[in-house]
Amino acid sequence: MNRKSFGLRVIASGLLVAGMLTVAASVSTVTAAGAAKKLPPYLIGVPMPMTGAEAQAGTQIYNAELMAAQQINKHGGVLGHPIKLLEQDDACDAGTAVNAVNLLVSKGVKAFVGGYCSGSVLPTEPIISRAGLPYVMPAANSPELTTGGYKDMFLIDPSGSGDGAEAAAFFKQQGITKIYIIDDQSSFGVAIADAAAKDVAAAGGTVVDGGVQSIPATSNDFSAVISQIKSSGATGIYWSGYFSQAAQFATQLNAAGVIGPNGTAKFVVADGSVDATYLSAAGAAANGTYATIAALASGVGNVLGSHADKVFNLAYRKEFKSAPGPYSAFGYDAITALVLAAKHVHSIVPKRVNAGLRTLHFVGLTGKISFDKTGNRLGATMDLLEVVNGKYTLAKPQP
Amino acid sequence: MSLLLNELGNGIFLGAFFGLVALGYSMVYGILRLINFAHGDFFMVAAFVSYTILGAVLVGHNSHGQWWTLLWVGVVVMVITGGLNMLANQIIYRPMRRAAILSLMIAAIGLSQILENGVLVTPQWGATYLVYPVTSPPAGFNLGSNHYTWAQLIIVLVSGLLALGTYFLVGRTLLGKAMRAVSEDRIAAMLMGVNVDLVIAIVFFIGGALAGAAAVMTGVYYGQINYLMGFTVGLEAFTAAVLGGIGNIGGAMLGGLVLGVVQSIGTAVFGSEWAIVVAFGALVLMLWFRPTGLLGERVARRM
Numbered sequence: 001m002n003r004k005s006f007g008l009r010v011i012a013s014g015l016l017v018a019g020m021l022t023v024a025a026s027v028s029t030v031t032a033a034g035a036a037k038k039l040p041p042y043l044i045g046v047p048m049p050m051t052g053a054e055a056q057a058g059t060q061i062y063n064a065e066l067m068a069a070q071q072i073n074k075h076g077g078v079l080g081h082p083i084k085l086l087e088q089d090d091a092c093d094a095g096t097a098v099n100a101v102n103l104l105v106s107k108g109v110k111a112f113v114g115g116y117c118s119g120s121v122l123p124t125e126p127i128i129s130r131a132g133l134p135y136v137m138p139a140a141n142s143p144e145l146t147t148g149g150y151k152d153m154f155l156i157d158p159s160g161s162g163d164g165a166e167a168a169a170f171f172k173q174q175g176i177t178k179i180y181i182i183d184d185q186s187s188f189g190v191a192i193a194d195a196a197a198k199d200v201a202a203a204g205g206t207v208v209d210g211g212v213q214s215i216p217a218t219s220n221d222f223s224a225v226i227s228q229i230k231s232s233g234a235t236g237i238y239w240s241g242y243f244s245q246a247a248q249f250a251t252q253l254n255a256a257g258v259i260g261p262n263g264t265a266k267f268v269v270a271d272g273s274v275d276a277t278y279l280s281a282a283g284a285a286a287n288g289t290y291a292t293i294a295a296l297a298s299g300v301g302n303v304l305g306s307h308a309d310k311v312f313n314l315a316y317r318k319e320f321k322s323a324p325g326p327y328s329a330f331g332y333d334a335i336t337a338l339v340l341a342a343k344h345v346h347s348i349v350p351k352r353v354n355a356g357l358r359t360l361h362f363v364g365l366t367g368k369i370s371f372d373k374t375g376n377r378l379g380a381t382m383d384l385l386e387v388v389n390g391k392y393t394l395a396k397p398q399p
Numbered sequence: 400m401s402l403l404l405n406e407l408g409n410g411i412f413l414g415a416f417f418g419l420v421a422l423g424y425s426m427v428y429g430i431l432r433l434i435n436f437a438h439g440d441f442f443m444v445a446a447f448v449s450y451t452i453l454g455a456v457l458v459g460h461n462s463h464g465q466w467w468t469l470l471w472v473g474v475v476v477m478v479i480t481g482g483l484n485m486l487a488n489q490i491i492y493r494p495m496r497r498a499a500i501l502s503l504m505i506a507a508i509g510l511s512q513i514l515e516n517g518v519l520v521t522p523q524w525g526a527t528y529l530v531y532p533v534t535s536p537p538a539g540f541n542l543g544s545n546h547y548t549w550a551q552l553i554i555v556l557v558s559g560l561l562a563l564g565t566y567f568l569v570g571r572t573l574l575g576k577a578m579r580a581v582s583e584d585r586i587a588a589m590l591m592g593v594n595v596d597l598v599i600a601i602v603f604f605i606g607g608a609l610a611g612a613a614a615v616m617t618g619v620y621y622g623q624i625n626y627l628m629g630f631t632v633g634l635e636a637f638t639a640a641v642l643g644g645i646g647n648i649g650g651a652m653l654g655g656l657v658l659g660v661v662q663s664i665g666t667a668v669f670g671s672e673w674a675i676v677v678a679f680g681a682l683v684l685m686l687w688f689r690p691t692g693l694l695g696e697r698v699a700r701r702m
Contacts, residue, residue, distance in 0.1 A: 051519065053627055055526030185672065214672040218631040220621045223409035224666035224674065230544065231402045244528045248621055255537035257546050281530045281623045285537075 041084035042077065042348050044069075044338070045104030045133075046114040047124065049092040053217070054242075058116050060325030061138050062087060065113060067319055068335035078339050081348055085113075090124075092117035097124050105131045110348055113334045116327070118142030119187030125150040133350045134357055136338050138330040141271075142191045146374040152354045154371050156334045156364075157327065158294040158380030160188065163240070163270040164196030166292040166382035168203040169399035171236045174266060177205045180234035182225065184217040184241025192240035192270045200238075208232040217241065222252045229258060229265070239269045246273035247281035254285035266290065275326050279390055286387045290395060295367075295381040312365055333364035405545040406667045410660030412551050415558035418655025419613040420636035422565055422648065423484075423606030429646035430582045430602045432500055436507040437487065439633020440514035441607050445480040445614035446624040447524050452476065453532040465533050473615045477608035484607025485600050493596065511629075518626040528625050531618040554616045561612055562652040565605065569648050578602060582646070642682055644692025653693055657681075 046065060049058035062085075069083040077083055086109055088100035097120035104112070105127060112128055112135040115121035121140040128135045129150035137145070141157040171179055179200050183193035193212045200207055209232050215225060229237060237253065239246050246269045254260035259267045269278075271293040279286050312332070316324040341356030342348050361370045370378045386395035420442055427435045452472050457465060491506050518524050535550030569575040580588040581598045589595050617632075618624055635658065643654025658678055665677030689695060 051516070051526075053625070055519070056528065059526060182671070209670070213670055216675060220617075220628075221409075221413050223412065224406055224663040225671050227402060227405040227409060227545065227663075228666060228671070230405075244623060244625065247528075247623060251534075251622055255535075255539070255546065255548050257537075260537075277528050277530065277623075281528065283534060283622075 039077075039080045039082075042081040042111075042342075043107065043109040044083060044085050044335075045101070045107075045109035045112045046085050046087045047090040047097055047100045047104065047112065047120075048087060048114045049116050049120070050087065050089040052091040052093065054092040054116055057139070057325055057327060058089075058092075060328045061116060061331035062114075063320050064316065064324060064328035064331035065138070065335050067316060068332045068339075072335070072339055078342050078348060079346065083335070083339070087114075090115070090117070090120045092120050094120050094123045097121065098127065100124075101127050105133070109133065110350055111338055111353060112136070113138065113331075113338055115140040117186070117188065118145055118191070121145060122148070122187060125153060129153075131350075132354075134338065134341075134354045136334045136357070138334040139327040140188075142188045143195060144187065144191055146376050151375075152357070153375040154337070154357050155375055155377055156330045156337065156366070156369065157271075158377045160192050160271060161195050162294065162380060162382045163192050163292045164199040164238075166384055166399065167196055167238050167268045167270070167290075168199035168205065170268060170290065170292075170384055170395075171200065171205055171238075171266070172203040173397075173399040174236070176236035176266060178208050178232065178234045179205050179236035179238060180208050180213070180229050180232060181211075181238045181240070182213040182215060183239075184245055185214045186217055186241065188272060189217075189241040189270075190214070192272075193238070196238055196240060196270075205236070208234045215245075217245065220245070220248050222249050223256075226252060226256045226258060229253075230256070235265045237265055237267045239267070239273060241270075241272060243269075243273040243275035243278040244281070247278045247286070250278075250282040250289055251285045254282075260285060260288065268292065274385065274392070276323070279387065279392070283390070287389065289387050291385045291387075291392070292382055293385060295383045308365060329365040333366050333369060336364055337362070337369055401543050402667055403664060404543050406663040407660055408542060408545055408547065410663035411656055412547075412555055412659070413663060414639075414656035414659025415555045416613055416617060416632070416655070417635050417639040417658050418562060418652040419558045419609050420632055421639035421643070421651040421655045422562060423610050424633075424637055424640040425643070425645055425647060425651035426565075426569075426578075426602050426606050428640070430578060430599055431492070431503070433492065433503045433507065434637065435606075436504065436633065437510040437514060438484075438606065438610060439629035439631075439636065440511045441480055441484050441487075441629070442610040442614045442617075442632055443624075443626060443629030444483065444514055444518065445476050445607075445611040446618050446628065447518055447521075447529075447626075448479055449473070449476040449611075449615045449618060450529055450531060450624055451523070457532050469533060469615065469619065473612060476615055477611040480611030480614070481604035481606075481608035484610070485604045488600055488603040493599075511633075515626055515629070524626065526626060528623045531622050531624060533619055534622045535619050550620055554620060557612065557616065561609055562648075565609065566648050566652075568605070574598070574601065638678070638682055642685055642692055644695035647692070647694045650692055650694035657693065 048062050049055055069085055073082045086104055088104055090097035090100045101124040111133055115137045116139045118140040125148055134152045136154045138156050141155055141160045143159050143161040181193050181197055183189035197207050197212050239249055257263050258265050268290040274291045274293050340362050341360050342353050345352040345356040372378050384395040384398055385392045423438050495503050519526055539548035569578055577593045577598045580593055581595050585595055639654035639658045640651050642658055643650030661681045662674045662678045665674045
């Protein structure tokens with residue numbers, strides 16, 4: 001991504017706020033007529049990790065969804081129907097998620113907007129697909145989510161399959177040929193790491209140590225892995241898991257002299273590891289490490305600190321007395337996407353909303369939003385970020 | 400070969416944590432035959448308590464290696480965690496002393512849930528990954544081709560000293576003799592004038608305090624804490640305790656070291672995704688050929 005398009009995004013995101021108000025204004029006229037009839041609420045199911053290891057991210061996205069719903073309701077709701085979010089904890093666990101989604105379907109929700117862990121979204125796709133409901137996912141973005149053949153799945157966060165290609169291009173640009181790839185055994189991490197291994201091979205590099213390695217998501221000690229990296233002679237290290245472990249990995253790699261002032265290797269992480277906690281937990285060890293993330297995502301969620309981002313941050317902080325997470329804006333956009341689709345087709349009937357989502361075009365907090373035939377977000381390009389003095393910056397030159 | 404030696408060093412470091420937490424498991428098991436599933440969560444609570452204390456003490460100069468501050472905060476946290484563990488014993492386990500041991504175990508699982516979710520809903524703590532106020536500097540020394548930080552060395556030494564202290568307390572003091580007596584035959588010990596309830600309370604205190612020390616060191620070395628961190632540590636410590644011979648003080652520490660080394664070597668030989676499989680495979684083999692654990696011949700006497 002270049003500077004110009006970044007600037008455009010800032011303007012585009014600003015337009016959204018205006019756009020939202022226009023929507024709200026036009027909707028409110030409907031409400032005036034509808035108020036007397038007291039239309040039933042528009043029930044939206046939100047399966048989200050509210051407990052367990054990913055409770056932090058889940059809460060941050062759900063809060064943003066609540067914020068979007070409140071603002072829309074304040075201006076008359078969706079075609080006169082007030083939005084009601086029915087939240088169910090999926091605990092980032094496949095079994096819990098299936099129960100949660102079955103419960104929500106039985107409660108008669110008309111759409112789903114939720115999911116953070118791809119591993120707990122996957123098994124719920126057939127249930128939601130069978131019920132014929134639209135599912136807009138703010139953050140889950142494993143490439144598997146749209147390849148299962150289930151219709152009406154829409155990913156606001158661009159599929160993570162681009163992460164590996166961007167990292168492979170970077171390694172090639174740096175002349176790094178021996179690359180150590182490790183995942184966290186989560187559905188997301190494994191999918192990204194496997195994709196990255198193919199991309200590295202295609203770019204002429206070698207995945208050392210006989211292929212992709214993995215470590216349990218609960219592990220906080222990488223010393224054994226670091227010894228392996230040292231003996232393998234790898235000078236590129238790629239992590240596809242989440243930010244908490246990424247920070248520990250970076251800290252320990254730095255202390256072991258593999259990266260940082262005494263090291264020669266480059267450490268690159270996928271978008272699951274882009275988070276303010278990564279910067280604060282790894283501290284100085286984060287400097288000089290790299291991350292790949294969808295270009296439209298890196299302008300929001302406080303990663304690069306754009307103007308629209310600041311406006312959203314302020315509103316979020318005021319409401320919830322805490323900072324939004326990297327995927328909060330995606331949660332906001334997910335609700336907006338659903339509502340605009342419903343408005344576009346003048347109906348909240350799931351079948352028609354699905355059609356509306358397929359032809360949707362709008363500019364959200366995270367940039368232009370529209371979907372391809374499988375429900376992947378269109379126009380996603382990747383950014384390479386470098387941590388400089390404890391902050392994310394666009395790496396130069398971009399591979 | 401040098402890779403295996405490096406992994407041995409990594410394993411010993413890892414094992415020091417496992418062993419310290421395993422001691423608390425083992426001691427409580429020795430005296431009550433209770434597998435205290437809440438033990439790992441006391442470790443987690445200790446990490447959060449130390450996080451809050453350190454945050455309050457170190458306002459403005461959060462940085463590397465505040466060793467003296469860490470020392471006294473560590474001691475305070477050990478006392479607090481020991482106290483909490485003792486309190487749990489008084490409130491929950493003591494009234495259930497005549498209940499079946501399974502009921503106690505279920506109570507322990509319940510307590511574990513209460514602690515985890517209690518921390519989850521506590522303001523300032525919650526579900527986030529909190530960054531520990533003090534982190535260890537990367538400076539250190541080289542051994543073979545491996546770089547170890549001074550913090551790692553200090554952690555291994557502190558763990559060793561605490562384990563040795565516990566070993567002597569149980570093996571060489573009058574209090575230790577009382578513990579062993581209660582472990583062997585609670586009724587007989589009571590008839591001999593041992594204050595059984597006090598002895599059990601002290602065992603809980605020591606177990607909690609050791610978990611507290613491990614928690615502070617984990618925070619400093621790994622740099623972040625989370626309300627679910629106790630589960631994995633608890634599971635690994637429990638494995639270490641069984642591997643070494645549950646109820647046996649030396650066994651808990653030895654089991655911790657063996658578990659750490661097996662995991663690290665397992666990574667070197669089979670790859671990191673097999674590390675846990677290798678560790679638990681070793682446990683299965685151990686239970687097969689030697690059901691009482693490494694130092695298990697003394698299991699009849701337990702403590």
